[in-house]
Amino acid sequence: MTSPLEQKKIKIAGPSVVTANRTWDGIVVYRTAAKSWSADLSEAAIVRNSDEAKALLAESVADDVGAIGPYIAPVQVGADGKIEPGNLREQIRRTGVTIGQSAQV
Amino acid sequence: MYAYDEIDRTLVNERVSEFRDQVKRRLSGELTEDEFKILRLQNGVYLQLHAYMFRVAIPYGTLATNQLRALAHVARKYDRGYGHFTTRQNIQFNWIKLAELPDALEDLAKVGIHAMQTSGNNMRNVTSDQWAGVAPGEIEDPRIWSELIRQHTTLHPEFSFLPRKFKIAITASDHDRAAIKIHDIGLKLIKDEKGETGFEVLVGGGLGRTPFIGKTIKHFVHGRDILSYIEAILRVYNQYGRRDNIYKARIKILVHELGIEKFSREVEEEWQQIRNSSLQIDDEVIEDIRSRFTYPAYEKLPHMPDELRQAAADADFEAWRKNSVAPHKVQGYSIVTISLKPIGKPPGDATAEQMDALADLADKYSFGEIRVGHEQNLALPHVAKRDLPALWKALDKLGLATPNVNLITDIIACPGLDYCSLANARSIPIAQELTRRFANHELANLIGRLHINISGCINACGHHHVGHIGILGVEKNGEEVYQITIGGRADEGAALGNLIGPGVKFDEVADVIEDVVEAYLALRERPEELFIDTVKRLGVEPFKERVYATR
Ligand code: HEM
Ligand code: SF4
Numbered sequence: 001m002t003s004p005l006e007q008k009k010i011k012i013a014g015p016s017v018v019t020a021n022r023t024w025d026g027i028v029v030y031r032t033a034a035k036s037w038s039a040d041l042s043e044a045a046i047v048r049n050s051d052e053a054k055a056l057l058a059e060s061v062a063d064d065v066g067a068i069g070p071y072i073a074p075v076q077v078g079a080d081g082k083i084e085p086g087n088l089r090e091q092i093r094r095t096g097v098t099i100g101q102s103a104q105v
Numbered sequence: 106m107y108a109y110d111e112i113d114r115t116l117v118n119e120r121v122s123e124f125r126d127q128v129k130r131r132l133s134g135e136l137t138e139d140e141f142k143i144l145r146l147q148n149g150v151y152l153q154l155h156a157y158m159f160r161v162a163i164p165y166g167t168l169a170t171n172q173l174r175a176l177a178h179v180a181r182k183y184d185r186g187y188g189h190f191t192t193r194q195n196i197q198f199n200w201i202k203l204a205e206l207p208d209a210l211e212d213l214a215k216v217g218i219h220a221m222q223t224s225g226n227n228m229r230n231v232t233s234d235q236w237a238g239v240a241p242g243e244i245e246d247p248r249i250w251s252e253l254i255r256q257h258t259t260l261h262p263e264f265s266f267l268p269r270k271f272k273i274a275i276t277a278s279d280h281d282r283a284a285i286k287i288h289d290i291g292l293k294l295i296k297d298e299k300g301e302t303g304f305e306v307l308v309g310g311g312l313g314r315t316p317f318i319g320k321t322i323k324h325f326v327h328g329r330d331i332l333s334y335i336e337a338i339l340r341v342y343n344q345y346g347r348r349d350n351i352y353k354a355r356i357k358i359l360v361h362e363l364g365i366e367k368f369s370r371e372v373e374e375e376w377q378q379i380r381n382s383s384l385q386i387d388d389e390v391i392e393d394i395r396s397r398f399t400y401p402a403y404e405k406l407p408h409m410p411d412e413l414r415q416a417a418a419d420a421d422f423e424a425w426r427k428n429s430v431a432p433h434k435v436q437g438y439s440i441v442t443i444s445l446k447p448i449g450k451p452p453g454d455a456t457a458e459q460m461d462a463l464a465d466l467a468d469k470y471s472f473g474e475i476r477v478g479h480e481q482n483l484a485l486p487h488v489a490k491r492d493l494p495a496l497w498k499a500l501d502k503l504g505l506a507t508p509n510v511n512l513i514t515d516i517i518a519c520p521g522l523d524y525c526s527l528a529n530a531r532s533i534p535i536a537q538e539l540t541r542r543f544a545n546h547e548l549a550n551l552i553g554r555l556h557i558n559i560s561g562c563i564n565a566c567g568h569h570h571v572g573h574i575g576i577l578g579v580e581k582n583g584e585e586v587y588q589i590t591i592g593g594r595a596d597e598g599a600a601l602g603n604l605i606g607p608g609v610k611f612d613e614v615a616d617v618i619e620d621v622v623e624a625y626l627a628l629r630e631r632p633e634e635l636f637i638d639t640v641k642r643l644g645v646e647p648f649k650e651r652v653y654a655t656r
Contacts, residue, residue: 021152021156021157023131023132023138023203024132024202024203024204025156025157025202025203025204026152026153026155026156026157026200026201026202026203027155027156028154028155064134064137064138065132065133065134068138068152069138069152087583088522088583088585089154089522089528092154092522092523093154093155096155097155097523097524097533098523098531098534099451099523099531099533099534099537
């Protein structure tokens, strides 16, 4: 397996975060500026250019015990600084399935 | 039911402790994810969008009630209270924590359930007809042969490091409920003119990016030679199969590239060298496996009991009976299909409560046995006809008596973008909306047999290519777009569907499907002409014209 760093040149089109799944339980997490992981998107470190993105990803990949499969994902940052996922996939990862779960019948 | 022997039990237990150790080393950082991935995949553990996913095998779709209760227990204790039955006689749990997985595996191992061969490039869970052993007119119980192949291939080196995953399905009836034509190897049990049992062998079926319908490679292979014949196929595959390109690594590509004639010649040559080896199966081996499958002590019961006669006055019961109850090979008994497709709910999901209650019902009414079919429904294989009314009432209370088996709301759908990390688009909400549109039972009945299959990406886990109506989600400029095909089928007449026009947006899919159905109702010659037959008679054009005329 190639590491995400080698895959291709990292280019980002706008504000982005690094997201992954926490190793011990698999939940969605975001890389924070404090070099740790948080389940809360509002705590994610925001990167705005390719070099920053690359550095954040490199540091995330290195923390393989903390979380797995890190990658760069787009976000939207509102005027009030509120961070929202940048696409449907990330929206679903953040808020959960869109279908109502069977367990909640 | 099937009783595992000591070797299997030991093997399953060893795998659990081995995995416990691997998880421990992973969590301590001793193993990296790269090193661990192959190990977790060997134990059915994937990573999805929100969490790990745990895939558990239900060999040839047969479950005992203690096994179903164990699955309910795993759903309740380690997951969010439900499980998802898949198209390959597996169940998936969507929210399992890695740290708790060894415990879940251990709890399942106690009842002989495991997750071996549910992922990775090996021989997968051999699937079979969910009506095996009870279907009228079947040649013999296909699970005997599924089990033989399972024993031979489990952890066998030749089958553990294949160029790609490998799937076998077996049927013993003329009507193919196991979808053998879309498997790498499909086996159909038949008898030759001397009355000897053997197989028609098909190879090279599969869906995904490059779909193919399997082709017959040999019309009759004697039962005693089936292992050597399968091995010959795998040797040819191992020799030529492409390991350089994941998209070209499946046997279907090899069969296509070599051509079925050349491929069968190669297999024949290989086979002649090994057929008289130790791979030839002794009758005792088959007899031993046969003796491990036990069948209920059926009673001698009337064909038409009073209970059934009386219940016939209840229209709701009759609607369910006509839809979900099928003839059994023993007089006085029936096979009951349990729809896991309630209106508005995700196809194939069952809650822990439903699984527990169903286990109780199976103990009471089906000699403690449950079956799992590739359509993501369950079945009770041995229900006395006199018990049907009582069973129906109980199922109805559990939300498990939707009378829609094989109808338009009996939708097969993959997890799609709600769960799957490979998805391009959502599948389940499309299925939910379609079931709401066609919720009216009279309408669904008027439409008749119609299979809709939905996949959220080209991997085709929802078998969209072979749906009478197939829906494939793709992504276009960041938006979900759905391509719609018609005319596919997965049974003995397997065929791939054809596109009816340009892709449509998420919100429009249900409207388009309604238009397709309206077109069918207008175009069919008589009410008995099934959707699939109208499409076959007329082709795609008349549908396309009607559906896209106003768009
Ligand atoms: C979310 C977890 C899943 C992942 C990551 C996944 C992944 C894949 C991939 C990559 C393939 C293509 C393999 C190939 O072409 O060689 C595939 C095929 C398949 N999957 Fe899944 N799948 C998932 C869930 C499911 C579910 C829930 C079902 C059943 C409802 C299913 C049933 C199948 C089947 C039947 C095929 C075979 C299609 C063929 O014949 O090529 N999968 N899956
Ligand atoms: S078809 Fe695609 S989206 Fe659906 S489960 Fe399979 S891999 Fe995931």
